[in-house]
Amino acid sequence: MSVSPFVFLLLSAINVIWAIGVAQVPDLTQMYPPLGVSNRLYYISKAKFVSYAQASTWCSQNLGGYPAEIDTAEELKFIEQYAIFTKVRKIFIAGTDAGKDGVFLSQRTGAPITVFDWAKGEPNNSGGVEDCLELNGNKQGRMNDTPCSRASVFHNVLCERDLNEEKRQKMKAVP
Numbered sequence: 001m002s003v004s005p006f007v008f009l010l011l012s013a014i015n016v017i018w019a020i021g022v023a024q025v026p027d028l029t030q031m032y033p034p035l036g037v038s039n040r041l042y043y044i045s046k047a048k049f050v051s052y053a054q055a056s057t058w059c060s061q062n063l064g065g066y067p068a069e070i071d072t073a074e075e076l077k078f079i080e081q082y083a084i085f086t087k088v089r090k091i092f093i094a095g096t097d098a099g100k101d102g103v104f105l106s107q108r109t110g111a112p113i114t115v116f117d118w119a120k121g122e123p124n125n126s127g128g129v130e131d132c133l134e135l136n137g138n139k140q141g142r143m144n145d146t147p148c149s150r151a152s153v154f155h156n157v158l159c160e161r162d163l164n165e166e167k168r169q170k171m172k173a174v175p
């Protein structure tokens with residue numbers, strides 16, 4: 001993907017309001033410029049967290065999302081470009097293999113994560129305690145397995161909102 005359409009898709013506050021219909025002006029000083037891709041919104045926190053749980057809470061409290069779930073190779077391409085753009089080194093995304101080593105499931109839905117782009121030598125489950133996923137904006141945006149919670153390891157978080165999914169849920173909720 002060339003650089004210009006990507007930059008074009010980075011959203012201002014007005015675009016975010018338009019995209020997700022939030023009533024209040026979102027505080028975009030807390031995040032890198034959000035990225036909009038065909039009814040999905042992505043945003044990377046400026047804050048860093050020592051646990052995935054805290055990072056996930058930040059996503060829901062800021063623009064109502066969840067740590068990004070990689071569903072397709074195309075989606076991964078977009079968010080790798082976004083990670084590279086921000087240059088942030090350690091960025092939580094969804095996925096944990098706490099249940100079975102090497103089998104990554106979404107923390108939110110339990111669905112398997114099937115698309116990966118590992119950094120060289122990863123996943124290595126270093127120390128036997130790396131059960132979460134991160135992107136490395138300094139390593140072509142590629143993936144690493146990383147501890148879900150460790151006091152000395154700080155992660156930003158990449159959040160997602162999928163407006164198509166929300167529409168489907170709403171339609172299902174209608175009796």
Ligand SMILES: *[C@@H]1O[C@H](CO)[C@@H](O)[C@H](O)[C@H]1NC(C)=O
Pocket residue numbers: 121122124125126130144145146
């Ligand atoms: C294993 O991965 C961690 C990052 O999760 C990295 O710091 C470490 O250097 C890697 N170890 C080896 C032996 O590649």
Ligand SMILES: [Ca+2]
Pocket residue numbers: 068069070071075160162
């Ligand atoms: Ca997704």
Ligand SMILES: [Ca+2]
Pocket residue numbers: 122123124125126130144145146
């Ligand atoms: Ca690792």
